[in-house]
Amino acid sequence: xxxxxxxxxxxxxxxxxxxxxxxxxxxxxxxxxxxxxxxxxxxxxxxxxxxxxxxxxxxxxxxxxxxxxxxxxxxxxxxxxxxxxxxxxxxxxxxxxxxxxxxxxxxxxxxxxxxxxxxxxxxxxxxxxxxxxxxxxxxxxxxxxxxxxxxxxxxxxxxxxxxxxx
Numbered sequence: 001x002x003x004x005x006x007x008x009x010x011x012x013x014x015x016x017x018x019x020x021x022x023x024x025x026x027x028x029x030x031x032x033x034x035x036x037x038x039x040x041x042x043x044x045x046x047x048x049x050x051x052x053x054x055x056x057x058x059x060x061x062x063x064x065x066x067x068x069x070x071x072x073x074x075x076x077x078x079x080x081x082x083x084x085x086x087x088x089x090x091x092x093x094x095x096x097x098x099x100x101x102x103x104x105x106x107x108x109x110x111x112x113x114x115x116x117x118x119x120x121x122x123x124x125x126x127x128x129x130x131x132x133x134x135x136x137x138x139x140x141x142x143x144x145x146x147x148x149x150x151x152x153x154x155x156x157x158x159x160x161x162x163x164x165x166x
Contacts, residue, residue, distance in 0.1 A: 004102060006129055008047040008074030027076070031131060036060050040137050041095060046076030046130040050083070053135070054149060063140030064093055066148040070156045076130040082117045086152055091117035095134040103127045 003022030007013060010026065031045035034056045042062065044053055053075055054068035067088035071078055078090050079097060094112040101108065116123040124130075 004126075004129075006076070008076045009049055025129065027074075027131075031076075032074075037134065040139050041134055042137075043132055043134045044075055045132055046079075047074045049074055050078055057135075057137055058142060058145045058149065061139055061142050061145070062137035063145045063148070064088075064137035065135060066145060066152055069149045070152050075133050075135075079130055079133060080122060080124060081120050082122055083120075086155065089117070091115075093135050093137060095136045097130050097134070098132040099124075099128040099130050101128055107131070 005020050005022060005024045007024060007026045008031070027045070027047035029047075031047035032049075032052075034042060034044045034048060034053065037043050040062050042053070042057060042060070044056075050068040050071040050073060054065050057063070057065040057068075067085050068075075068078070070085050071083045073083070077083070079094065082090050084090060084092075091112070094115075096109050096111045097115075098107065098109050100106070110124075110128075
């Protein structure tokens with residue numbers, strides 16, 4: 001009956017002086033593993049940093065995940081927030097998620113088609129803890145993937161410079 005707060009990497013997290021009411025669950029290193037399922041699908045733990053996923057995809061010739069190099073935080077939070085940039089977002093590359101339903105203490109898989117995505121959010125209920133994510137990209141040349149990554153990172157850097165200049 002306690003409120004549960006989940007932390008993946010804990011990046012972009014501010015906590016008020018009063019602390020957090022309830023229980024905080026920090027996903028550890030076992031939730032940061034990456035595995036190639038087939039030529040264009042990877043499974044990653046929910047605490048895996050988005051930029052690490054983008055680099056893992058690049059090293060395995062999987063395109064379409066370059067935008068993750070610009071997203072701070074972990075993939076579990078990226079799913080909850082439907083994170084994205086430059087015309088890409090998680091809903092476009094998500095295959096399924098593995099969750100633990102804390103009300104029923106069961107683990108289950110939810111396919112992407114059963115999740116409603118909207119701008120910076122989803123309809124996922126708060127009683128679910130995302131433990132793993134399957135992402136589907138496209139088979140592409142590593143150099144092309146790297147070029148897209150660098151273009152997006154340069155665009156992000158330029159945008160940040162402009163924001164801090166004015």
